[in-house]
Amino acid sequence: MPGPRLEAQIDQWRAYVRRRQAISAADVEEMEDHLRAQVDDLAVTGLDEDEAFLVAVKRMGNLDAVSREFAREHSDRLWKQLVLVPEHPDAGGDGVGASRWRELAVVLALAVGAGLAVKVALGFVDGPGDEMVLARNASLLVLPFLAGYFAWKRRATLRVVAAVVAPAAVLAVVLNAYPFVPAGSTEVLAVLHAPVVGWTLVGVVYVAGRWRSDAGRMDFVRFTGELVVYVTLLALGGGVLVGLTAGIFGIVGIDLEPVLEDWILPVCVPGALVVAAWLVEAKKSVVENIAPVLTKVFTPLTVVMLLSVLPVLLGGGDLVAVDRGLLILMDAILVLVLCLLLYSISARDSLAPPGFFDVLQLVLVVAALAVDGVMLTAMLTRIAEFGLSPNKVAALGLNLVLLAHLVGAAWRALGFLRGRRGFASVERWQTRYLPAYGIWAAVVVVVFPPLFGFA
Incomplete structure (x- = not known):
């Protein structure tokens, strides 16, 4: 069983390889399988995990050469036509x-x-x-x-x-x-x-x-x-x-x-x-240059918006009297925040150390959690006062799914900032939680109509 240190090293290696334009996601997985097999073989000879990893990576060879080799083997791939310069005039x-x-x-x-x-x-x-x-x-x-x-x-x-x-x-x-x-x-x-x-x-x-x-x-x-x-x-x-x-x-x-x-x-x-x-x-390589810019522009703006909205919600008086339209609008904002968080993480360099922008993202998640907490309180109060309805249950379920996602994201982001976990852990939580939204949407479409008499 590979130790946590080896898994962190492989996570960093995989993130580095994925940045190579000529290597697809499927190729990365194939190369990772080969790397793990090499590490296992070397461990049998008596090397510890760190030594086995370093030797295995060395045996994998230069990534530029590996990229060109993959390009020759998969000449029909679009990335070759866009980013790989042929070595010979008649190539491609x-x-x-x-x-x-x-x-x-x-x-x-x-x-x-x-x-x-x-x-x-x-x-x-x-x-x-x-x-x-x-x-x-x-x-x-x-x-x-x-x-x-x-x-x-x-x-x-x-x-x-x-x-x-x-x-x-x-x-x-x-x-x-x-x-x-x-x-x-x-x-x-x-x-x-x-x-x-x-x-x-x-x-x-x-x-x-x-x-x-x-x-x-x-x-x-x-x-x-x-x-x-x-x-x-x-x-x-x-x-x-x-x-x-x-x-x-x-x-x-x-x-x-x-x-x-x-x-x-x-x-x-x-x-x-x-x-x-x-x-x-x-045009993946072009948009990947735009993604970090977009996230760095909109993340601080979204933080300011949430911090401005939160005191308004807290000072709004009786939560039962909160307008339903406001609850729907805030749900849309929370979904937008989540999308921005996911896009930011997808555009981040996994090997980069924690920085100011990571702190800003944690602030974004904590602010979203606070807003979500107020929203949940308002929804539960309205349900207690007026009873259940399809819209209330659907909104409540979505907010609970968002709450679990944001709590997990905040906990892992805090661990990353404190140096207790790698950024790969933050990424894994986001990707492994995503199916929850599809499952909840399927429940709303399939289960809710007969449950509430199709009304």
């Missing part, structure tokens, strides 16, 4: 170009498919009831195309496909077979939580079935944050182009609004999600 020729065009064709086909799926579904909307049906199924219309891209790119096995298709089919049956009361609380909750379940399934495909891999889950966290950045950029750029085009058409007396509502928005917005995912995959 037509095969690489054909691979690029093939992937682009697949992405465009899936993007168009996602847009047309939404467009066709909109054709069946004929009233408020139909709009809610469409809202329940929105994630099922778009996310399968995104999952299809990753299944194609990662060469997903039948086992992985089955592990995703089966729960997705159950989700589809639940969303469409349950006799929801029109615009009832459980239907609205299903609309809000179904995308979380769908995104969890996309994550399984993204990691190519390595759902127990901490590194794979952190890669998906990083991808999610970067996807938000790219979708935002595409939305801003697309909005400007559409606005300019509409202005030009308006000058000559042509109204672009019907085309915008009937075709541009329904088709382009879902397709943009697939295209953005492809851009994230294709």
